[in-house]
Structure formats: C-alpha cells, structure tokens
Amino acid sequence: MTMMATECLLQLCEQRYELEDYQSGVPRWCTGCGDNAILAAVQRLCRDEGLRPEKTVFVSGIGCSSRFPHYMRTYGFHGIHGRALPVAEGVRLARPDLTVFVNTGDGDCCSIGAAHWIHAIRYNMNMTVFLHDNQIYGLTKMQASPTSPRGLKSNTTPRGSTLEPLQPLSVTLGVQNVSFVAQAVDWIPETLFDIVKAAYHHKGFSFVRIVQRCPEWLPKMWDPWLHDPQRILMLKHKDGMQLSEGLGKVYKNQAQHDPSNLDRAREIASNTDLIPVGILYRNPAVPCYEDLRASRELRTTEYLRKGLEAEFDKFTVWPQ
C-alpha cells in the first residue's frame, strides 16, 4: 500500500481519536480505587492531545498501579518490580519519536525502585511519570509501604508501623536536575486532569504524585481530607495551575505559588498536615539526557563502516 507523502499527511491530519481508541479491556481494579480516576484522566489527555496510539508507550513496574498499561490501547510494557523507570529510559533513548508515560506505585517507585527514581530525576529524560501513591501494598495484600503513615497497622506491622513515612515530593525536589513536580488527589478529577496535562506538556522528567485511595485496605485513610476541604491546599499561579470558579468555592484554602520557586516548593512539600495540590516546581531549562547524548549524525552503513575502519587502522600491525 503506497501513498503520496501529501496524501499521507492529509490522512494524519484527518485522524481523530475518541476515548474508545485508548480503552482496552475492563480494569480489574476494585470499585472506588483511585487508579480508575487516573486512567480516566490519562485517556482524556490522550484523546485531547490526539496522541497516536502506536506512538505512545506506557511503562510500568509491578503492583496494582502497574496494571495500568493493560487498560490503554497503546503500546505498553508491564515489567518487573521497581524497574519501570530504567525500562522507560531505554525506550526514550532508543526512540525519541515515542511519547513515554510511566505508572508506578509507592512500593514500586519509593521502595524497591528507589535508586532508579533518584537517578531518573537526575537524567531528566522527557517522560511523564505518575506515582500512584496509596500508601499501602495492595496487590500483595496490605503491607506497610515507605509512604505509610507512622502507626499504620498492616500485615507486616500488626502493632503499627514504627517509621516516619518517606515524602515523595520532598525527595524529588531534593535531587539535582529536578525539572517538574506536581501533586494531585484522585478525588478531584478536574485538577487531576489539569495536572496530568501540565505534566505531559513539560519537556523533561515530569513527576506527578497522585494521592490515591485504596478502598480495599485503607478505606478510611483519606476521610479527614475528603470531609474537610480546608485540608487541601490549592496552589495557584498564572504559570501554574488555574482553579475553576466552582472548585474555588469548595477548596477555599488557596495559595499563590510560583512554580519556579524551588525553595518555596520544598517548604510546601514538607508540610504534611495539608495536602498541596498543584504544580510545585517547573524548570523547563534543565537539559534532557537523551538530548545531551543524541548523535547528530545520520547513522548510515557508510558512516558506520568508516568509523569501524578507522578503529581497525589503529590496531593494524601489518602491513601498516
């Protein structure tokens, strides 16, 4: 099947995608699981941005969150526990033409894959990363995770967990080369979508922590925040998230926050009583690893042959 280049272009322009074009299978998450909200926001993003399904890859690790790629009708990579980020980095370096998303959970990212997380921030490769943080291991049936609050009773901490939780926002904001950090909650779909969209549009490692409910193991965990909108701190800014009038009426605890202010972002992140929602930090000037490493040459056979022969020349002893 051949067609003219212009014809091909026309066809591409005409290509419209509907939500169904991104839907695959029936999610097997529990009713009320925050993952469903994230899936809805992401599918909407794909449709609105007209992302070509064959050019889009969702990479995940292991856990409830990591089933995500199976429910997208795009390419997906459901790998091994903790290693979603290095896999996604490999995809990104090999194929800059693909759009890369990562779905990872609090166990996957902040525990078994923590080393990769730190370094992924440093590499700052262009990908959008969703940390589905429900503060519990769900798939393995209720063990404390690094983000579980102190005192949480779980199957591995029957008398309450003994450690202070790790703060994913603080950790991310503390790493050199951080370029985008935002936070959303699964129960405010409008801001969730806005943040997902802003993350997608940032070129670099866009890290979105999504505070997520687990109706199965921690059904009441977020009730204090759900019942008291004052405990949500809405971060607004002309360069950050905008708040609709309707949401502004419900979430009255609002603050102006300039996402270019890293110190202020760190301060906000360290306040654990309130849940800040919005864009904490954005710096489009941080270079992406794949751009720093990319070859500027067209890699033809002849180009390769020349390079190889030059190396053989160095080692040829006879004849010289």
Add this chain to the structure above:
Amino acid sequence: MQTAQKTTTTLKQHIVEIISDSGEGAQRCGQSLGAIAARMGNGIWTEEIIPAEIRPPARSVAGASGNRIRIGSGRVTNGGDETDLVVAFNEQVLLGRVRAGELQPGCIILLENMWRSNADPVIAASYAETHRRLVDAGYRVLEIPMEQECRAIVADPRRGKNMFALGILCNLYSLELQLAREQIALAFGKKDQGVVAQNVKLLEAGHAWAEAHLDFRFRIPAERSKEPQVVINGNTAIALGVLASGMEICAMYPITPATSASHYLSDVFEKVGGVVHQAEDEIAACAFAIGASYAGKCTVTITSGPGYSLKQEAIGLAVMGEIPLVVVNVQRGGPSTGQPTKVEQGDLLAAIFGSHGDAPKVVMAPSTIEDCFYSIITARRIAETFNMVVVVLSDASLATSQQPFPRPAFSESWIAPPVDQSAIPEGMKPYDWNAATGLARRFIPGQANGMHTLTGLAHDRESHVAYDAESNEESIHFRSLKLAALQRTLKTPPVFGAPEGDLLVIGWGSTQGAIEEAVASLREEGRRVSSLHVRFLQPLPGGLKQIMQRFGQVMTIEGNWSDRPGDAIIDEDNRRYSALAMLLRSRTLIDVDCWSEVKGQPIKPGAIRRVLLERLPAAMKETSR
C-alpha cells in the same frame, strides 16, 4: 664500546615477562614488546600481570604489575607454560612470581641492581639475600644498572626505565629497532614530540647497553602474514564487535574485568552514533537495555559475575517478553566478590539456568580474541532472529590478553537492519508462535495495529495476562522450542586431531589454545588424543555424541570447580563435576570425566599435558604394539 662475542640462539618460542611496582611502566613496556614482535611477523600472546590493589605498597611480593609476552615463530594461541626470561625492576615483585611457580627452572632474570647499594641497609640486605638465593636456585641472574644508565638521559629514571628495558629486549630478541621507534611514536603519539624523542633515546640506550654487555641473543624466526593483522585484547574485540554489529546502545555499570570494554566503547561508540549509558546499577543497566531493545534496537549490556547475578530477574523478563538482548559476561573468580582480576569459567551453569522458572536463553563462549569480535555480531543476529537473550561468556583471560588476527573485512550483513515500522497485518497477534519453531514476529512500538502491552506475567498470544493452564504451558513450550530451532542451524564443531582415538578432550571458552597445544604435542608423540571446542553451550550443537562414541574416554578441561576424586569422602555418589562435563553427561548419557582448576590463572598447556598423560596409559601400549 667493547662488543662481547655473541651467541645467537634460534628459538621456536619464548615467554618473556616484565614486572615492576605498579606505576613504573612495565605494562607499557610489555605491550610495546608484543606489538613490535607482531610487527616483525611473530605470533604473540600477551597477558597482563595485575595486582589486586590499585596502589600496592612499593617493593611488595604481591604487588607485581606488568606484562607477560609469549613470542612464537608461528601463530601463538595461548600464554604457554612457565616464563623463560624476566625483567624485574625490584627483587620483591620477582619473589612473588618465583613463589607462584611462574618461572621456568633456569629462567633468565634481568634484575635492576640499584637496590644492592640502597641507603636503607634492610633493603640492600634483602636484595643481596634474594639475589644469592635465586642464583643458588639455578636461575641465571643478570644484574643490570637500569636506573643508573637512565639517569644519564632522564631526570626521573622511574619514568623512563621501561623504555630502556624495551631496548634491551629488542636487542635480545633481535627485533628491528626501527619498528620499536615507530611503536613508541604510536604509543606516545598523543603527547608532544619531546616525549617521543626522549623515549626513543631511552630505547636506543637500552639496545646499545645490551649490545655491549650481554653475550647472548635470541632469534625467533618470523613470517609476516600476507593478510593485514590487528592486535587487540578480548575486551577491545568485544567493543569493536558491538560497533560492527550495528547495535547503538550499550547500558552498563562499572565492574572488573568487564569495564575496559565499556571504556573503549565509550571512547569510540559516539563516533559511529552509538551511546554507552552508565546506569545507576547493574539492574538498571539491564532494564535500560531491555527498554531500548523493546523499542526496536537490539541492545547490549556488558558485565561480570556479580553484575550478572544482579541482572537475573531482568534477564527473565526479556526471556518472557521475547525481547532480543545481548548480555556479555566477562567471567571472573567467584562466588561473591571473589577474584575480580582473575580468570575463571565459573558462570556457565548460571548463564544457562539463571533466572527463576524455565528461562531458555542462548549461551555462547568465544574461545579466541578474534572470536570475541565475531561472537558479538553473531549474538546480535541470533537475538533479533529468535527474539531471545544471548549471553556471551568471555573471561578475564580473554579480556586482557592480546593476540593478532586477520583484520576483519567489513560486511554490511553484520549490521542490524533499521527499526521495522511497517504496520502489523490485520489479525496478527503479538505472540503468533509458529507451531514448528516457536518463532513470532517482533512487535515494535510505532508499528500501526500492533498495540499491546508486553508483560512479564504469563500471557497468551495476544499478550493478555493469562493464568489458565493451557496458555501457560503453550507459551513455555514455544519459548523453549526456539532453542531447538536455533540448534537445528548449528554446525557440529570440528575435531582437533584424528576423528577417533583413546581420549577426547572437550573444552569451552578461553582454554582452546592451551588444550590444542597440549593435544598437538601428545599427538606428535603418537598419542591417540583429540580435542573438541564447543562455542555454543546452550543449545549444544548436534553430533557431539557421535563424535564422543568414537573415543575410549571423554573428558572436559575447565577453569571451574570439580570435586577431586582423591578426596576421602568424594565418591561417584557425591562427586560434583565441572559445568560442561555435567551438561555433556546429561545430554549424551556418556560417562564424561573432567579435570579442572581454579587457580585464577589461565590453564597452562603443560598442566593439561600432564593430566592427559595420566589418562593415557592404555595409549602407550597401543602405540607400541
């Protein structure tokens, strides 16, 4: 200058080593000597003598750093037996080599003599005592005032002595001085002309000193090959293989002794549009490589034992997802951190059976430096043809040894094709396994109609998570079948020696040269022994059993552990066999014996010869009949 009456002895081969404290340039001297001999047309095999520490204390018995060069008339396939001539910059590093049994009885020793008059009486006494003992032990010790002679040319003789020593050796082995000058110009080419000129001066001074003061010289006849030859070590060969294979990404984490391959690759890969990604750890390196391979480029990760262990889960993922991947394991001594700089063949079973569950992957082992180069090209092609993980098992000996081989003639067929972005035909599934071969088209992101989620979970042909009995068994069946499909394409390896006899020796990896040298020497004496070297370990090529059946006994020689039948509590019920012996026993049901050692050194042809002689009593009678 008085010229002594010289005797010139013609030799078939000689083993020379140059040893010093770390940082005194013995490595450079040895490498140059090897290169010059190769330029003369001699066969060479050079090995590094590396202390385990970066900076061991000066004048320490365990601190010998240097190079060992076997120069031969014809092609040299291994490091040979004990050393015939050694240049030592102090007597302590020499002692280390003597104690390790590395020197031939009567070995010629050219020893720096400045220590005799050292201001520290302890050092002076130690030198005198060691010298006396060496002479008493029958070594031919020649004391040479290297430092003193060099002082006339350079302010700091510690930084020039190695080229003076090179001059002596060029004289001793009748090597052309002009070639040596050229080699120095090449080696120091990046530095300014003054450095080159000074080193040439030192070289010439050493040459002149030997001419005037030594009454002997050797000549190892050389014949220049008509084909162009390259001289590199195995790690450089692997890196060049990566370049030649058309792979574009290497993800790695530093580990001895694999790292030098990545060093070289880092230097040259970008010149052909490639990237070496130094990941944050071994697991990340493997996962990164898998991600890049999944996205359409076959990728390589280079590591050594401990790193190989860390990668196991990720390797299993590549097996499960049927993602092409090349994993190079430059084996070192194990288990655990083991002996990072020493050679061992201890990872064969881990390579084949590593990763949990049934995780079939291809395992191949290059046996020469040249083979290191071509193995990577082959590995890439197999990986992409069969959508499999291909493990290439090199080792510390191949990694650091140098040997000339014909300069490869570039072929377009080496190179990976561009990423296939053609649309997937309607109805085709991501794992449409061929019933006969288990092969399926590789789906690559960007291909229209191919959208699916690759998963490490059990899956059906559509890549949907599937826990049902049928899907699970079917997928395991087809992933395994691919090994058989590959096996059908493999050639039976040739027998070295006669096709039948009393004893067949089977080896794999870096031991080929030593085994064949031992076998050849015994065959010259009429012994009915042959050998066979296996390059593919998983799957094993066909036809092995038929060959083995034509020999009275079959045994493997390997650089890994096998129980010693002489131990009081070792018997046939508990004896642990070497890795390849174990594989061959289960594959052929033939009673394959084995002999192995784990000394951290390449197995010497002499040691193999002794072992074979022990197993060959019957052959004596037969040949005498």
